Amino acid sequence: MSDRIRHLTLSHVVLPLDNPVSDAKVLTGRQKPLTETVLLFVEVLTEQGLTGMGFSYSKRAGGKAQYAHLAEIAEVAIGQDPSDIDRIYQSLLWAGASVGRSGVASQAIAALDVALWDLKARRADLPLAKLIGAQRDSCRVYNTSGGFLQASVEEMKEKASASLDSGIGGIKIKVGQPDWKKDLERVTAMREHLGETPLMVDANQQWDRARARRMCRELEKFDLIWIEEPLDAWDAVGHADLSHVFDTPIATGEMLTSVPEHMALIDAGYRGIVQPDAPRIGGITPFLRFATLAAHAGLALAPHYAMEIHLHLAATYPTEPWVEHFEWLNPLFNERIDIHDGRMWLAERPGLGFTLSDQMRARTVETASFGKP
Known part of the structure; x- marks a missing residue:
C-alpha cells in the first residue's frame, strides 16, 4: 500500500570541534583553521507513521546556505510517496534549478534523500x-x-x-x-x-x-x-x-x-x-x-x-x-x-542505524517544519 510524506523537520546544527585543525589549505593561506562542522538534518514522517533521518554537512562555510535552500523547496516533497526516492530527488532538484544542480543545491537535497533511504530501510526492518x-x-x-x-x-x-x-x-x-x-x-x-x-x-x-x-x-x-x-x-x-x-x-x-x-x-x-x-x-x-x-x-x-x-x-x-x-x-x-x-x-539496526542524541538537539540553532505534524 502506498504511503505519503506527511511532515518534514529541518534542523540547522553547529558542532564545534574540541580543537581547531589545519590542512595544507590553511598553510598555503587559502582557508582558516577548521573550528566546527555545520550540519543540516532532516526528519521525515509519513501518513502511516514511518520515520527516517538524514543529514548533510559543510565545513567553514555553506551550512546556512544548505539549510536555507532546502527550506525554500522542501514543501515540494510533502504528499509524495516516500518510496519514489529518485522521483522526489528530481522534483527537488528542478524546484531549485535556477541556482544549479550541484554545489549547495545538491548538498541541501542530500539530507532529505538520505532520510528517505533511511526510512525505506527501516520500513523493511533491514540495515540500509x-x-x-x-x-x-x-x-x-x-x-x-x-x-x-x-x-x-x-x-x-x-x-x-x-x-x-x-x-x-x-x-x-x-x-x-x-x-x-x-x-x-x-x-x-x-x-x-x-x-x-x-x-x-x-x-x-x-x-x-x-x-x-x-x-x-x-x-x-x-x-x-x-x-x-x-x-x-x-x-x-x-x-x-x-x-x-x-x-x-x-x-x-x-x-x-x-x-x-x-x-x-x-x-x-x-x-x-x-x-x-x-x-x-x-x-x-x-x-x-x-x-x-x-x-x-x-x-x-x-x-x-x-x-x-x-x-x-x-x-x-x-x-x-x-x-x-x-x-x-x-x-x-x-x-x-x-x-x-x-x-x-555493520550493525543489525534498521536503516542507517542511528538515532539523534540530546546533544544534537542542544546544538540546533534553527528549525523549520513542513506539512502536518
Whole structure:
C-alpha cells in the first residue's frame, strides 16, 4: 500500500570541534583553521507513521546556505510517496534549478534523500546496506582525524597508535605544505613508526601538476595505499595522468558535488581510487548512480567522511573499499559503530542505524517544519 510524506523537520546544527585543525589549505593561506562542522538534518514522517533521518554537512562555510535552500523547496516533497526516492530527488532538484544542480543545491537535497533511504530501510526492518544488497558485513577502516598539520610529529604518532589500539586498520596524514621537504619528513617519521600498517597521505589539492609529479615520485618509496588530491579537484585530466604514471594509487573526488563532475574523471581515463561523498554528491541516490559507473570502470572506492552513511554504501560496492573514520560527529548520535580487527562492522539496526542524541538537539540553532505534524 502506498504511503505519503506527511511532515518534514529541518534542523540547522553547529558542532564545534574540541580543537581547531589545519590542512595544507590553511598553510598555503587559502582557508582558516577548521573550528566546527555545520550540519543540516532532516526528519521525515509519513501518513502511516514511518520515520527516517538524514543529514548533510559543510565545513567553514555553506551550512546556512544548505539549510536555507532546502527550506525554500522542501514543501515540494510533502504528499509524495516516500518510496519514489529518485522521483522526489528530481522534483527537488528542478524546484531549485535556477541556482544549479550541484554545489549547495545538491548538498541541501542530500539530507532529505538520505532520510528517505533511511526510512525505506527501516520500513523493511533491514540495515540500509542489506536493503541495497551488501557484498560484505564489514569494511576496512582508516583514521584521518589524528593526521592534521597543526599536530607535531610526536602528537601524530601518539594519535596513530591510539587509533590502531582502538581497532582501526590504517592511518592517513596530511601533506601539501609550502615546504615540501617537511612533508617528506613527516611521512618518513610515520612510516618508521607504523611499520607495515597501511598509510595514506592527503595533499588537499595544494600541488600544481609539476609539483605533484615530483612529490608522487618521492612518495613511491613509502609503499602508500594512496596519494589523495594531489591536484585541484576539478583537474580530471591531471589526476588521470598521474594515475597512469605512478605505482602508488591516486585518490580524488571528495570535493565534487554531482555525478557529471565525477564522470569527468572516468571520461579522462582516470584509473585511481574514487572518493565520492554522499552528502556532497547530492545524497545516496546519485552516489549509487555514480558507484555503478565507477565499478563498471574498474575503479576502487574509498568514500569521504560521514562514516555513518558510507559504511552502508561501501559495504555494497563490488570490490573491497576503505571507509574513513572521523569521530567528530559522535556527539550527535546515541549509537556507535563497532570497530575492531582493522574493520568497521555493520550493525543489525534498521536503516542507517542511528538515532539523534540530546546533544544534537542542544546544538540546533534553527528549525523549520513542513506539512502536518
